[in-house]
Amino acid sequence: DIQMTQSPSSVSASVGDRVTITCRASQGISSWVAWYQQKPGKAPNLLIYAASTLQKGVPSRFSGSGSGKDFTLTISSLLPEDFATYYCQQTDSLPRTFGQGTKLEIK
Amino acid sequence: QVQLVQSGAEVKKPGASVKVSCKASGYTFSNYYVHWVRQAPGQGLEWMGVLDPSDGRLTYSQKFQGRVTLTWDTSTTTVYMELSRLRSGDTAVYYCTREGIIVAGSNDHWGQGTLVTVSS
Numbered sequence: 001d002i003q004m005t006q007s008p009s010s011v012s013a014s015v016g017d018r019v020t021i022t023c024r025a026s027q028g029i030s031s032w033v034a035w036y037q038q039k040p041g042k043a044p045n046l047l048i049y050a051a052s053t054l055q056k057g058v059p060s061r062f063s064g065s066g067s068g069k070d071f072t073l074t075i076s077s078l079l080p081e082d083f084a085t086y087y088c089q090q091t092d093s094l095p096r097t098f099g100q101g102t103k104l105e106i107k
Numbered sequence: 108q109v110q111l112v113q114s115g116a117e118v119k120k121p122g123a124s125v126k127v128s129c130k131a132s133g134y135t136f137s138n139y140y141v142h143w144v145r146q147a148p149g150q151g152l153e154w155m156g157v158l159d160p161s162d163g164r165l166t167y168s169q170k171f172q173g174r175v176t177l178t179w180d181t182s183t184t185t186v187y188m189e190l191s192r193l194r195s196g197d198t199a200v201y202y203c204t205r206e207g208i209i210v211a212g213s214n215d216h217w218g219q220g221t222l223v224t225v226s227s
Contacts, residue, residue, distance in 0.1 A: 001169075032212055034212060034213055034214065036152075036214075043202055043204075043217035043218065043219060043220055044152065044202075044204075044214075044217060045217075046213055046214060046215050049212050049213035049215075050212055050213070053213075055213065055215060087151065087152055089152075089214075091206070091211065091212035091213070094157065094166050095154050095166075095168045095169070096142065096154040096157075097154065098151055098152040098153070098154070099151075100151050101151045101152075
């Protein structure tokens, strides 16, 4: 199975800050990574797929990059609604695996 | 519009089975995989298995092999996830989610989740 190591596990930031979350795959997965945002009591919401493709309707302050083993999700300027938990997922092969999650909290 | 609507919350005793449904609508059923993912309280996301409705192929996580069964009804575009021999560690919210077969790699719609509580 492909392991996805996500960091940090939590981060405190302020409105307007730039935040970067990283994911490392245990083996090369080309660009087969998706990123999700999850708010308490809600299902995950797709932000980015194929490492850098923004899902329709997702604000452009979200961006993704990387290929091979190392991937990043960047939020360029935090808004209050961005405080949530974020997960990466490899979509290269089965079983699908997720990172452990990053909780983005208000400083 | 695309919808995945899941059945309601369940409370089960250890050793019992649970069957959760996921009714898909608003898209061509055979063009999208249906995955099942669960989330224990306060924990991360865990993949359980996937159905390819175009050919009926099923793939399960090794962790749940022998305990999880996916079935489907094409006439009602409903997918079912049955988990047997329940234990307390199976208490979780269970989600169904679709992924494009042609444009793969994006789970763009999710069900609302079904809370399964296992308690004696």
